[in-house]
Amino acid sequence: MRFSGERGEEMPESKLLMDIGDRLRAQREKMGLTQKQTAKLLGISETYYGEIERGNRKLTIERILLVRKHLELDPTYLITGEHNSNQLIERLMEECPKGKEDLVIQLMHYLALLYR
Numbered sequence: 001m002r003f004s005g006e007r008g009e010e011m012p013e014s015k016l017l018m019d020i021g022d023r024l025r026a027q028r029e030k031m032g033l034t035q036k037q038t039a040k041l042l043g044i045s046e047t048y049y050g051e052i053e054r055g056n057r058k059l060t061i062e063r064i065l066l067v068r069k070h071l072e073l074d075p076t077y078l079i080t081g082e083h084n085s086n087q088l089i090e091r092l093m094e095e096c097p098k099g100k101e102d103l104v105i106q107l108m109h110y111l112a113l114l115y116r
Helices: 013-030 035-042 046-053 061-071 075-080 085-095 101-114
Strands: 002-004 010-012
Touching (some): 010 013, 013 035, 013 046, 013 061, 013 075, 035 046, 035 061, 061 075
Antiparallel strands (some): 002 010
């Protein structure tokens, strides 16, 4: 089976699974978790989780939702490698220091003008 990649080109399922595994591994390491700890959060064995990271196994929809909940990894990014711009904007606004929201909005407006 083949899937569309980040730029719309087709990619084999094995490449997709390896990319998902790489993104999972990167997030797990960023959070300072072991494979064993991550497997426990997802309700699967450490062996099975390791297979997912290596791109040899698939994540179920239920596990993708657990990844979102416990590893704070957006499903769109997990699967495609692309960030959802709305979520990035929401996160930026959440992390914005109080009283600076208007400046951030103005900056986003100027950035949008650059892409016209």
